[in-house]
Amino acid sequence: xxxxxxxxxxxxxxxxxxxxxxxxxxxxxxxxxxxxxxxxxxxxxxxxxxxxxxxxxxxxxxxxxxxxxxxxxxxxxxxxxxxxxxxxxxxxxxxxxxxxxxxxxxxxxxxxx
Amino acid sequence: xxxxxxxxxxxxxxxxxxxxxxxxxxxxxxxxxxxxxxxxxxxxxxxxxxxxxxxxxxxxxxxxxxxxxxxxxxxxxxxxxxxxxxxxxxxxxxxxxxxxxxxxxxxxxxx
Numbered sequence: 001x002x003x004x005x006x007x008x009x010x011x012x013x014x015x016x017x018x019x020x021x022x023x024x025x026x027x028x029x030x031x032x033x034x035x036x037x038x039x040x041x042x043x044x045x046x047x048x049x050x051x052x053x054x055x056x057x058x059x060x061x062x063x064x065x066x067x068x069x070x071x072x073x074x075x076x077x078x079x080x081x082x083x084x085x086x087x088x089x090x091x092x093x094x095x096x097x098x099x100x101x102x103x104x105x106x107x108x109x110x111x112x113x
Numbered sequence: 114x115x116x117x118x119x120x121x122x123x124x125x126x127x128x129x130x131x132x133x134x135x136x137x138x139x140x141x142x143x144x145x146x147x148x149x150x151x152x153x154x155x156x157x158x159x160x161x162x163x164x165x166x167x168x169x170x171x172x173x174x175x176x177x178x179x180x181x182x183x184x185x186x187x188x189x190x191x192x193x194x195x196x197x198x199x200x201x202x203x204x205x206x207x208x209x210x211x212x213x214x215x216x217x218x219x220x221x222x223x224x
Contacts, residue, residue, distance in 0.1 A: 031210055033211075042119075042215055042216040042217050043156070045213075048210065048211065050210060058211065090155050090156075092155075094210065095158075098161045098163075099144060099161075100146065100161075100207070100209070100212060101146065101158055102146075102158075104155030104156050104157070106153075106154060107154070107155050
């Protein structure tokens with residue numbers, strides 16, 4: 001499982017509140033990713049990181065910010081949650097055996113009421 | 114962004130049947146990855162393809178990288194109940210840190 005944990009695993013929050021999701025990895029992977037998964041859309045990249053304090057946007061980055069102050073932790077923040085951000089969020093790391101391979105965490109189910 | 118079409122969206126089959134699903138892209142890529150996602154879990158890598166025409170097997174699963182580099186298929190032979198899940202194709206190029214995923218094929222096995 002590439003040593004990836006996500007917290008919390010489930011969260012219910014209200015519109016307008018800030019939310020932070022955490023991804024933690026134990027195997028010193030350089031690249032980390034945040035995706036959201038919605039029915040009919042597959043997995044869509046929100047942001048990714050290529051090192052400590054090095055991040056870049058994905059295809060659906062509006063309304064999200066990220067931070068990576070340590071190699072092992074990648075945080076995803078919804079500054080002011082909206083109902084459209086109700087989704088399942090997955091963290092992933094880039095593997096080192098096969099080119100482009102990624103390993104995924106167990107996911108966080110977020111509901112914004 | 115890249116257009117990646119995955120079909121079929123869903124499949125209902127009986128145990129023991131063979132399964133075939135495919136993905137097509139609007140552009141050429143040099144990496145095709147196939148993932149499986151079981152309920153409540155993250156996707157797991159099944160097969161990685163890096164060469165046009167390449168045919169790779171993983172147990173009962175076989176995947177091929179199309180010679181045009183714009184398509185790939187995944188076959189599952191003699192399906193069993195644990196094959197249930199959503200199968201995703203994904204594409205990338207060497208040196209690109211990002212993957213683009215298809216919308217998935219949901220496989221259901223009818224008892």
